Amino acid sequence: MVVDAVGLAVVTVIGARAAIDAHVTPVAVLILAVLTGVTGEVVRDVLCGEFPPLLLREEVYATAALAGALSYLGLHWAGVPDTADIVVSAGLVFALRMTAVFRDLHLPRLQRATG
Numbered sequence: 001m002v003v004d005a006v007g008l009a010v011v012t013v014i015g016a017r018a019a020i021d022a023h024v025t026p027v028a029v030l031i032l033a034v035l036t037g038v039t040g041e042v043v044r045d046v047l048c049g050e051f052p053p054l055l056l057r058e059e060v061y062a063t064a065a066l067a068g069a070l071s072y073l074g075l076h077w078a079g080v081p082d083t084a085d086i087v088v089s090a091g092l093v094f095a096l097r098m099t100a101v102f103r104d105l106h107l108p109r110l111q112r113a114t115g
Helices: 002-021 026-047 062-077 082-102
Strands: none
Touching: 002 026, 002 062, 002 082, 026 062, 062 082
């Protein structure tokens, strides 16, 4: 899970950076960064035969990627040097994911409406 969290952090920041370099809107930066971050997880789960993929369970995964993408975008707008915004944003994704793993934190599960 540690290597998985490192991968999520690195790929999320790469996605955010590439989107910013492509001069897309801030919303598109967030979407592309999160999609880039979680795609590797989905591919891995599909290839390993895990269903549902980790992403589709109550895991703090895409949420961590979104937080890192928001961090990267905000630091970039603030004019923070590239190395610092990369390290801080990737560190945030990693810290959130590892905290969720080691503290067994999950997102709330949606309940089906009965009636």
